[in-house]
Amino acid sequence: MQNGFIKVAAMTPHIRLADPIYNAERICECIDEGEANKAKIMVFPELCVTGYTCGDLFLQERLLQEAKRALTIIAAHTDGVDALIFVGMPLEWENRLYNVAAVVNCGDIIGFVPKTCIPAYGEFYETRHFAEGIQTPVMIDFEGEEIPFGTNQLFTSDAIEGLCVACEICEDIWAADPPSTSHAVAGANIIVNLSASNETVGKDAYRQMLVKSASARLICGYIYASAGEGESTQDLVFGGHNIIAENGAILAEVKKFTCQSIYSDIDVKRMQSERRRMNSYAPVNDKEYLTIPFAIVREETDLTRTFNKHPFVPADEQKRKARCEEILSIQSYGLKKRLAHTGSQNAVIGISGGLDSTLVLLVTARAFDLLGLDRKGIKAVTMPCFGTTDRTYDNACRLSKILGAELIEVDIKEAVNIHFRDIGQDAENHDVTYENAQARERTQVLMDIANKVGGLVIGTGDMSELALGWATYNGDHMSMYGVNAGVPKTLVRHLVGFYADTCQDEKLSKILLDVLDTPVSPELLPPAEGKISQKTEDLVGPYELHDFFLYYMLRWGFSPEKVFRLALSAFSDEYDMETIYHWLVTFYKRFFAQQFKRSCLPDGPKVGSVAVSPRGDLRMPSDACGDIWLEELESLHAVLGDLGG
Numbered sequence: 001m002q003n004g005f006i007k008v009a010a011m012t013p014h015i016r017l018a019d020p021i022y023n024a025e026r027i028c029e030c031i032d033e034g035e036a037n038k039a040k041i042m043v044f045p046e047l048c049v050t051g052y053t054c055g056d057l058f059l060q061e062r063l064l065q066e067a068k069r070a071l072t073i074i075a076a077h078t079d080g081v082d083a084l085i086f087v088g089m090p091l092e093w094e095n096r097l098y099n100v101a102a103v104v105n106c107g108d109i110i111g112f113v114p115k116t117c118i119p120a121y122g123e124f125y126e127t128r129h130f131a132e133g134i135q136t137p138v139m140i141d142f143e144g145e146e147i148p149f150g151t152n153q154l155f156t157s158d159a160i161e162g163l164c165v166a167c168e169i170c171e172d173i174w175a176a177d178p179p180s181t182s183h184a185v186a187g188a189n190i191i192v193n194l195s196a197s198n199e200t201v202g203k204d205a206y207r208q209m210l211v212k213s214a215s216a217r218l219i220c221g222y223i224y225a226s227a228g229e230g231e232s233t234q235d236l237v238f239g240g241h242n243i244i245a246e247n248g249a250i251l252a253e254v255k256k257f258t259c260q261s262i263y264s265d266i267d268v269k270r271m272q273s274e275r276r277r278m279n280s281y282a283p284v285n286d287k288e289y290l291t292i293p294f295a296i297v298r299e300e301t302d303l304t305r306t307f308n309k310h311p312f313v314p315a316d317e318q319k320r321k322a323r324c325e326e327i328l329s330i331q332s333y334g335l336k337k338r339l340a341h342t343g344s345q346n347a348v349i350g351i352s353g354g355l356d357s358t359l360v361l362l363v364t365a366r367a368f369d370l371l372g373l374d375r376k377g378i379k380a381v382t383m384p385c386f387g388t389t390d391r392t393y394d395n396a397c398r399l400s401k402i403l404g405a406e407l408i409e410v411d412i413k414e415a416v417n418i419h420f421r422d423i424g425q426d427a428e429n430h431d432v433t434y435e436n437a438q439a440r441e442r443t444q445v446l447m448d449i450a451n452k453v454g455g456l457v458i459g460t461g462d463m464s465e466l467a468l469g470w471a472t473y474n475g476d477h478m479s480m481y482g483v484n485a486g487v488p489k490t491l492v493r494h495l496v497g498f499y500a501d502t503c504q505d506e507k508l509s510k511i512l513l514d515v516l517d518t519p520v521s522p523e524l525l526p527p528a529e530g531k532i533s534q535k536t537e538d539l540v541g542p543y544e545l546h547d548f549f550l551y552y553m554l555r556w557g558f559s560p561e562k563v564f565r566l567a568l569s570a571f572s573d574e575y576d577m578e579t580i581y582h583w584l585v586t587f588y589k590r591f592f593a594q595q596f597k598r599s600c601l602p603d604g605p606k607v608g609s610v611a612v613s614p615r616g617d618l619r620m621p622s623d624a625c626g627d628i629w630l631e632e633l634e635s636l637h638a639v640l641g642d643l644g645g
Contacts, residue, residue, distance in 0.1 A: 002300045003562040004269025009039035010223050010242035011261040015230035017051040020070035028077040035081050038301045042085045043192045045227040046170045049089035052196035053232035058129040071102050079107030084294045088194040093140050096131040101167045101194050105294040112149045115169035116179045137290040151179050152289045159298040162272050164188045170195040184218035186286040189271040191220050196227035198236040216248030219274045221266035228259035251305050265305045273557045307570040311551040312491045324498035327607045331483045332366035334605035338481045346455025350446050351380040353392030355492050356460040358515045363483050365403050375404035383412045383442045389527045399511050412441045439475030456480040464489035464543050466612050467550045469594020485604030486611045489543040541583035549587045555610045560632045592626030
């Protein structure tokens with residue numbers, strides 16, 4: 001439950017129809033299992049106390065009496081169980097029968113939430129037995145206790161700040177205006193659904209889509225528990241299709257017909273962050289709701305959900321390929337518009353043989369093709385200097401030629417040495433001046449060539465470099481249009497790799513694969529024995545870590561402590577705690593110190609959910625203080641002990 005995570009469970013017990021006491025025992029066994037796994041919210045299927053398929057037996061007083069007795073057994077069993085538990089049962093009130101979720105916490109029944117939408121179509125005939133639930137809660141008598149009854153109930157706990165749970169039942173999610181909508185607007189960030197959805201061909205996919213879309217539309221966690229083993233198969237089969245989702249993503253899903261319990265960790269803080277960010281999300285309106293507190297103990301639990309090491313890159317291969325094609329299209333169409341608007345038939349690119357400039361050259365070739373322009377209008381400028389190696393130089397030249405661009409070589413060593421003499425810089429002093437003078441000379445060359453041919457300088461810097469400020473101000477930092485501005489380094493690699501796999505040109509593919517195999521380097525220091533001596537990731541840190549930090553810090557607004565915890569979970573097999581901590585401190589220091597570079601970025605297309613454009617996603621002052629973020633990291637260091645970093 002640390003950092004806003006709460007462990008939840010969707011559970012399908014093996015029941016017997018019309019045998020509430022037996023079913024209560026099976027439910028209690030599941031509760032014990034959930035407790036052992038430290039689940040704090042447990043959700044059981046619709047009418048699981050009796051079974052959903054009892055039919056006209058629901059009209060039998062004896063069954064209803066035993067269902068009430070079973071609930072008292074379940075409630076008593078939860079005394080000392082640290083969880084909020086939802087179980088489905090029939091409940092009579094004022095001569096009408098309701099399909100309800102009984103809400104149990106620490107030995108007490110704290111609420112009854114009735115089903116709103118009662119189906120009477122196809123294989124369903126619930127209106128034969130059950131009435132539509134009322135919205136505004138009233139107090140009803142249950143075995144001598146006054147219990148709230150109604151759909152508009154919110155269950156809250158102080159154990160996790162902001163945690164708010166609400167309930168709907170089965171058909172409710174299929175309705176045009178489901179109760180969960182008003183629940184979420186009233187403040188609920190976890191919706192539970194007790195269901196008895198039978199299996200037909202293809203229904204599972206539609207059911208999953210409903211749960212995913214509900215969690216996305218409402219920006220919430222969604223726990224869906226469905227009936228399974230023990231229900232009647234007279235006409236229907238129930239597969240126990242349990243699902244846990246969060247904001248449009250499936251966290252856990254059971255294999256049908258296994259009737260297994262599933263667990264995951266819903267991130268309540270993430271939901272809160274997203275709702276804050278989306279100012280179009282409806283303001284909280286809980287005037288017609290009854291808020292009921294429940295007790296759970298705040299304790300640290302191991303995370304069972306996984307986190308993608310590369311959040312900008314889909315893990316699924318097919319999705320990744322589709323994403324790469326889409327991004328290449330966004331980049332090329334953005335550049336196409338800019339070239340057409342300015343009337344430019346020439347584009348100037350500083351080509352180094354590295355990943356970023358390679359991607360820019362590929363994108364520019366696409367844009368030229370879309371405009372029907374001759375690729376000779378692409379001026380690929382290689383500017384060898386002190387750090388250039390034969391490998392990168394050769395790749396730059398071969399790539400330019402094979403793509404049909406005009407290759408221009410401008411050796412800048414003499415110009416840089418003259419500049420060193422002019423400013424009194426010792427050429428043997430390989431400091432920041434030595435490095436940046438080369439980067440600025442390259443930019444001047446590109447700008448002047450662009451002026452000469454009436455073209456645009458297309459920037460090569462990517463979003464990861466911009467986030468860290470790993471760019472020379474008014475050097476490679478500057479261009480006339482930056483097609484990589486919204487693309488993080490980890491994604492650049494995949495885009496180039498995708499092009500290599502799909503270009504259907506063996507020679508081009510071979511060059512691209514070699515570029516991918518080349519260490520990332522600005523090549524500003526002299527090579528060592530002909531090989532690259534300056535590796536960016538040795539200096540600034542692994543880009544896969546920085547991209548991970550950037551995503552969770554900027555996209556979700558997570559605290560440094562939480563970002564650190566997620567990174568430890570994601571990269572436990574690659575980096576030790578000391579390494580992750582060291583580079584996380586580096587990330588925050590550079591991110592806050594380098595905003596002035598991002599505040600004057602050239603235009604460039606946004607391609608994903610994170611961007612650093614000062615005109616769009618990141619309206620951040622250049623002199624914002626990062627002390628409170630770094631203080632949290634220092635406090636974390638003290639808790640963890642001396643990491644040696």
